[in-house]
Amino acid sequence: MLKSLVVALIAVASSQALAQESPWLLRARVVHIEPDNQSSPVGGVGAADTIKVSNKTIPELDITYFFTPHFAAELILTYPQKHRVTLDGADIGSFKHLPPTLNAQYHFAPGATINPYVGVGLNYTRISSVKLLNGAGDLENDSVGLSLQAGVDFRLDEHWSINADIKRVNIRSDVIVGGANVSHVKVDPVLFGLGVGYRF
Known part of the structure; x- marks a missing residue:
């Protein structure tokens, strides 16, 4: 009876401590982007x-808000990133993209030392500074697509954690030359991330 009472008191104390945690988690990650690089034949031939x-x-930079210990929303941010583009191995120019993403997450073991999670959401990518084929080529300005995510937090103390994360994001665009769509590109990158988190 006494043992059961002690276990119950520990459980209540633990849940209260978890409930008192700030709902805000800030992460900084280094992310490696590997595009899937699928495209239709240029001009419909070849x-x-x-x-x-x-x-x-x-x-x-990732900002996470916990609605409950298990359910959270994460806003994923960076600044416009420049990518080079090749056609049959030849460099044909570059573009920049800004890809803010909002994911809903489920955390399996909140408060534990190792806390895996999964997420799903939407990505909006703004494409700008397109310089293809010496100005003759262009890309669509916007892309909206699905985002899938899985990761794990390794808790160091009540505030700090180490994070490993993988995401797949649907980013797609038409390649335009002379006002005509000449190819459809599925960039669809996989993003491998490693970083640190701070729970306020």
């Missing part, structure tokens, strides 16, 4: 998948 977007390693 081989597919000849347009390639370069890999890139970028900084990322």
Whole structure:
């Protein structure tokens, strides 16, 4: 009886401590982007998948709000990133993209030392500063797509954690030359992230 009472008191104290945690978590990550690079044949002829977007390693800032210990929303931010574009291996120019993403997350073990999570949401990518084919080529300005996420937080203390994360984001655009769509590109990158988190 006494043992059961002690266990119950510990459980209540633990849940109260968890409930008193700030709902805000701030993460800084280093993220490596690997585009999937699928494209339709240019002009409808020739081989597919000849347009390639370069890999890139970028900084990322993530703001997470916990509605409950298990359910959270994460806003993923960075600044406009420049990518090189090749066609059949030849460099044809560059563009910049700004890809803010909002994911809903489920955390499996809140308060534990190791807390895995999954997420799903939407990405909005703004494409700008397009310089393709010496100005003859262009890209669509916007892309909206699905975002999938899985990761884990390794808790160091009540505030600090180490984070590992992987995301796949649907980013797609039409390549336009002379006002005509000449190819459809599925960038659809996989993003591998490693960083630190601070729970306020």
